[in-house]
Amino acid sequence: MIKMSARTDCSAKESAAIRGGAIILALVTVSFFIMILGHNPFSVYGSMIEGAFGTVYRITETLRKSIPLIVASLGISLAFRLKFWNIGAEGQIMMGAMGATFCALNFPDLTSWLLLPMMGAASIICGGIWGAIPAYFRAKWRTNETIFTLMMNYVALKWLTYLQYGPWKDPAALGFPKIPGFSPNAVLPNVFGLHAGWIIAIVLVVIVHLFINHTQRGYEISVVGGSENTGRYAGMNVKAVIIYTIFLSGGLCGLCGMIEASGVNRTLSVGITMGAGYTAIITSWLSSLKAPVIPAVCVLFAAMIQGGTFIQMAFQIPQSAAQILQGTILFFVLGSEFFIRYRVSFIKNIKAEGEK
């Protein structure tokens, strides 16, 4: 018989071991899937690592893919600390990118030193407002934020589609529905072979870490996230805490959109996010919402995406195999939470023993 009992004594080391074990189990499970496809899982995994870190170019590509994940994960982690399940990072990234693009298209001749900060500010405001709308309704009328933020994603997506096919369509593209490219002034400069987004990401990791752990506002977020009633008891304005935290959360996601639009795409399109808003939910959860852990997890996930592209070329395995791996890892890690919270022990069947 299997007996389950709640446990509260799980140390940080043990829980890290359990999570690590879950990832290994996920790799093992997916290797069966790879074998069904007719390949040797070891060489496939080997090539994935090779594809992600094999050459300087590949490392740069992996890091380039990790930047939006890091910035969006930081944003999401703020909301999750509040137990506000913000699934709307995708939409917030799009709206942020839109804000940045608006500035880039309207002031193409402004000097970079002015234009880039302006684009950043616009993206934070647009992404932040996109997050604050569901937060307002949640604080005021206790609406379900998961559904609300998810729906906001679709609104944002359709809004971008409208802009791309309508008012922002490039007249020079001969009827092809695309938004004009940015002027060089609106493009993030390269620093050591990679767009300056990586510097922004590192600075944000430090800022978010300090904000959560060493400021009064950060403390309020932890209190309200732990118990809204306790926040009220301590005299905090719980509604305001919810709204401004989610504004910040959405703002960071919006900034992620600006980095992508300016640093990578140099224009805006409906595919701007590359699913980063959804992947970042996974990465921020896997980092247990801790800012210093987020970059490591995000680089690993970016490596998986980059490696996935590589195995597609090397083995003709569809890239979706890498996505199956991602999904499986999440599934196992979320499942392993159960073993962190409960102790499972096997006890012999008493009845069977009596019959012996």
Next chain:
Amino acid sequence: MSVGEKQTVEILKVLYRGADILILDEPTAVLTPQETDRLFDILLRMKDQGCAIIIITHKLHEVMEISDRVSVLRRGEVAGTVNTRETSPMELTSMMVGKKVTLSIERPPVKSEDIMLEVRDLSLIDRDSIKKLDRVSFSVRAGEILGVAGVAGSGQKELCESIQGLERRKRGEILFKGENISHLTPRAIFEKGLRISFIPEDRLGMGLVPTMDLVDNVILKDYYLQKGIFLDREPAKQRAEHIVKMLNVHTPSIYHPVNKLSGGNIQKVLLGREIDSTPDFLVTAYPTRGLDIGSAHLIYDELNRQKERGVGILYVGEDLNILLSLCDRIMVMFEGKIIGTVDASTATKEEIGLMMLGEVTGGVNSND
């Protein structure tokens, strides 16, 4: 239906289905003494008919009154099983605590005549337009413990939260040292230099942040007074250590999450923080619920120490024996109204029980 009636219906349902074993978990928490007697009558009749009954309770006198055998649980283990006739409350207590304790609660006399808190015509209508408080008026002197009795849900929670400034929909006046604080938020009250400490009924849901450690919980009420945007935990560290020492909190360290402490230690952390802010007035709701007798008495002693310091205390309780021996006066609430206030040194349980049913009005001191 009243809670007592609902419970009777539950028991009827069980009997109707032909149960042989009846398990009751703290059945008297919401009952008046009269309703308790009725429940016990039913239980005794069931026993005569051959039913087996397990009753879980923290009130020792109930154990002595109704049971044939008692099992004492301590930290998930059976500390012993004895026949009720051959044991005494003293022995049971020792089994519960694991060592001998004295069960007496002191009641130092009230020295001051100064009125610390006065409530006038306080009414509260909640979101579903139900009257939770109905023209409540009373006063508490400095160094006095005013007990509040009443079946659960008679408006005690709303009263506590109103005094603390958490309820915004109230009408009426709350005068604290002569100043009307009925429209102020908790922070505004604090900033006026008026210290009201509050130990809410739901410790982990309201008084503390369960996942945070002692230090972060200690800083909860005054962190915002620090200058600048940063948070300095150094002073809180010393206070947490002080609280651990003062109330003998059992914790591996001051960086241990409070939800991983035992109930008694959680309550000590909360009480410690509230007392450490040197309050003028202390509102406590069921501060010893779920605690073993040893911890409970530690808390009564601490309340008495505060009383001697001249703190006014509002003590919402459920165990009438404790209310009668700890408090100076006992105010009885029924459906949001105050039925009457009695002197705890002369009142009887039966008298208070009748008032809890809303049957007696006015401060009658005896119904012999």
